[in-house]
Amino acid sequence: MRRGGAGLRDLAGALAYLAPSLVVFAVFVFYPLVKNAQLSLYETSPLGDLRVFVGAGQYAQLLRDPAFLNSLRVSFLFALYTVPAGIVLGLPLALLANRRIRGITAYRTAYSFTIAVSIAAAALIWEWLLDPNVGVLNYLLGLVHVPKVGWLTDPRWALPAVAATTVWKDLGFNVVVLLAGLQGVPDELVEAARIDGAGPRAVFCHVVIPAISPALFFLAVAATIGVLQSFGQVNILTQGGPVGATNVIVYSIYRNAFFNFRFGLAAAQAMLLFMLVLVLTGLQFTVFERWVTYQ
């Protein structure tokens, strides 16, 4: 048992090392978290000062507001378009990158390359690929006699187009996570299944997939949370349009706070997004935990 004096001295010593981080967290994470909750309960002046206490009024208003409900729907669809596609496209690349051949590092680097590309650069490159007149996508479709599509101006296609940009940008991250999962699968496990007469498909479905289920699980959660926070690609490609078709939640928070100067309302939106992220994470945990096998 240590004496209280020594414990206090250790505490003082530790705080000296923790202080720099604690100050930054206090000012830029914990205080704003509380402040945002407070803002969400007030109507604010255009400068962001608290004006009138409205309690849950802005939350109630948001949940009845067709524009906000549209943002929720768009964000949900956006996640639906990007997360499964990202995993389905990333998995074969990760499987190939897991081969043991000479020069494999070059392939791994190539498949995970988009990690190095910023969302702003990715969005601009795709804006050019998707250009209705001189873009390469419409040209390729023209070769098989598909008429030109205004990818970013057609309300039906804008969200899928922004989603495609996002899938490409996130592909590198997906490959890295899935490859790390695959590298953790012991050779003996696969070998044993083969000796028992399992074909390649059976090995994949009944050995590899269960073995990498923690990586798949982590990726599904991380990708969903990441996608719900998307902003850059929307701001660059569509500014939330056409007619709200790509108005994801974060973009709508940005517009409300920094164009309409309704900081209180935007803060309430941010709180709802926060809760949504927490709920989704919890949901994914309970649903996936059931079939995820940890070694």
Next chain:
Amino acid sequence: MRKARRISAAVALDALMVALAIVVLFPLLYAIGTSFKSDAEVNQYPPTLWPQRWEFGNYGAALRVAPIARFLLNSFIQSGAVTLGQLATAALAGFAFSYIEFPGRQPMFFLFLSTLMVPAEVTLIPNYLTVRGIGWLNTYPALVAPFLATAFGTFLLRQFFLTIPRELWDAALIDGCSRRRFLVTILVPLARPALATLGIYAFLSTWNQYLWPLLVINSQEMRTVQVGLAILQSQEIVSWSLVMAGIVMIVAPTVILFLAGYRHVVRGLTAGAVKG
């Protein structure tokens, strides 16, 4: 016979892997190609895959249209300062969590980790108001200060410090070595791989920031690269070859860092996530 079949299957897989690499990299390769095309060629139909005639002037033109050199400097200052700051604060906190047994260590550690659960959007508006209140809009401190602490980095370094043999610490104590000296002269040099992982991760993610710099900077000469790019695109007539030249210039630093530190990037992204 069977051997021949196995070899041809391997060759087919190799070919598939090369083809997929080209598909994945296509947008980037096409952007690089476009940055060397003339305006006429960019607007030509059907589009050319690779420049017919190499036009090197786009880079100079992009530098004249937008102060990209200045944007690069701003981004280097922001990313460099954030990286050094995170290395310092994370090493200090990681040391406290691994080498000092203080009352309340466990709850304090959870307090650090809890910051990972707070999405940036929730702190965005208050942080903007704070920075504006201090008078930091359009300054480097606004770009740097909010990112000077990192729970992820603290966790990463703590894990690394815990792998270093305890006897080293005991021996240092017996020799009368202070905590600070032990951290600076013994732990930090040993932790170089973990510090490199955190440093590269911090630099990459700061360099690629978009929303925060967009909010706190609105003067031309303080813009960072990601936000500054928009200037090239907002010209009256968008010249795609100019935009692509700009993109190549702003992506180059992170590409070099990624290629040089691939191992570290991978370790940073998967730390504590997969093997749990």
